[in-house]
Amino acid sequence: MPVRRSGTATPLRPTPLAGALLAVLALLLTLPGAATAADKPARGTARMGMGVAAHDGVGGLPPVPRVAQTEGVDVSSHQGGVDWGALWASGVRWAYVKATEGTYYENPYFAQQYTGSYHTGLIRGAYHFATPDTATGAAQADFFVDNGGGWSRDGMTLPGVLDIEWNPYGAACYGKSQSAVVAWIRDFLNRYKARTGRDAVIYTATSWWKQCTGNYAGFGATNPLWVARYNTTVGELPAGWAFHTMWQYTSSGPIVGDHNRFNGAYDRVQALAYG
Numbered sequence: 001m002p003v004r005r006s007g008t009a010t011p012l013r014p015t016p017l018a019g020a021l022l023a024v025l026a027l028l029l030t031l032p033g034a035a036t037a038a039d040k041p042a043r044g045t046a047r048m049g050m051g052v053a054a055h056d057g058v059g060g061l062p063p064v065p066r067v068a069q070t071e072g073v074d075v076s077s078h079q080g081g082v083d084w085g086a087l088w089a090s091g092v093r094w095a096y097v098k099a100t101e102g103t104y105y106e107n108p109y110f111a112q113q114y115t116g117s118y119h120t121g122l123i124r125g126a127y128h129f130a131t132p133d134t135a136t137g138a139a140q141a142d143f144f145v146d147n148g149g150g151w152s153r154d155g156m157t158l159p160g161v162l163d164i165e166w167n168p169y170g171a172a173c174y175g176k177s178q179s180a181v182v183a184w185i186r187d188f189l190n191r192y193k194a195r196t197g198r199d200a201v202i203y204t205a206t207s208w209w210k211q212c213t214g215n216y217a218g219f220g221a222t223n224p225l226w227v228a229r230y231n232t233t234v235g236e237l238p239a240g241w242a243f244h245t246m247w248q249y250t251s252s253g254p255i256v257g258d259h260n261r262f263n264g265a266y267d268r269v270q271a272l273a274y275g
Contacts, residue, residue, distance in 0.1 A: 047076040047078050047098060052229070055208070056230070062261075071261060073258055073259055075256055099149050100126075101128070102135060123273050125201075128163060131174065137189075141192040142191060161201040161226060165203070165204055186218075189223060198275055202223045203246075219240055224246075249261060
């Protein structure tokens with residue numbers, strides 16, 4: 001008969017229930033969306049369409065359009081210095097450049113990207129990545145306008161864009177109710193128009209818009225829609241818009257990843273720039 005020595009602990013053996021719970025926990029930690037704090041990107045690194053593929057998936061590229069559309073790109077510090085000459089040669093005629101995020105970040109490549117596209121001949125504009133959990137809509141609109149998001153009637157400057165989509169730093173809807181998200185967007189849009197005289201473009205994905213605004217329809221009459229969907233067709237639009245103005249259709253295009261189609265010929269891009 002074995003003798004247990006004094007002061008020696010008997011090893012604990014996990015029960016079947018405890019073992020099962022540990023296995024389930026390990027499985028959950030490997031599932032998509034089970035991100036830890038270490039997985040979250042650094043503040044300021046968010047970019048247009050960052051969450052589209054993960055939330056909506058990726059399909060094939062759209063076919064060659066039968067009606068006139070105009071190719072464009074969007075860029076951020078993620079792309080660094082951009083070869084605008086190569087993009088022009090490939091047929092790209094308009095661009096949007098990330099200027100700001102929240103009230104705490106300015107794109108360090110903004111000058112090269114914004115003025116570089118202009119000097120190459122592209123009609124260009126700036127966009128703001130919204131973080132409704134960090135400051136009011138009005139405060140972020142002011143920060144955007146003060147740091148590259150303004151507008152002038154020179155025929156080469158597109159109205160600013162409010163990029164409102166999944167929160168890469170936390171809860172998808174930024175910890176706000178649907179009505180609070182709508183109020184925040186309205187606050188931003190009203191201040192942007194008061195500062196620039198233009199209605200800002202809204203960039204979003206239909207699934208996010210449904211989830212976080214309750215598919216609010218009140219902005220479609222005034223604010224052009226830039227919809228994100230990486231598939232063969234533009235798909236369903238958010239409520240309130242009968243048509244889209246721009247479509248981000250891929251994040252893996254040539255030269256820079258994010259490619260878009262303007263829903264019209266080049267003269268329509270010019271018309272949006274002139275206001």
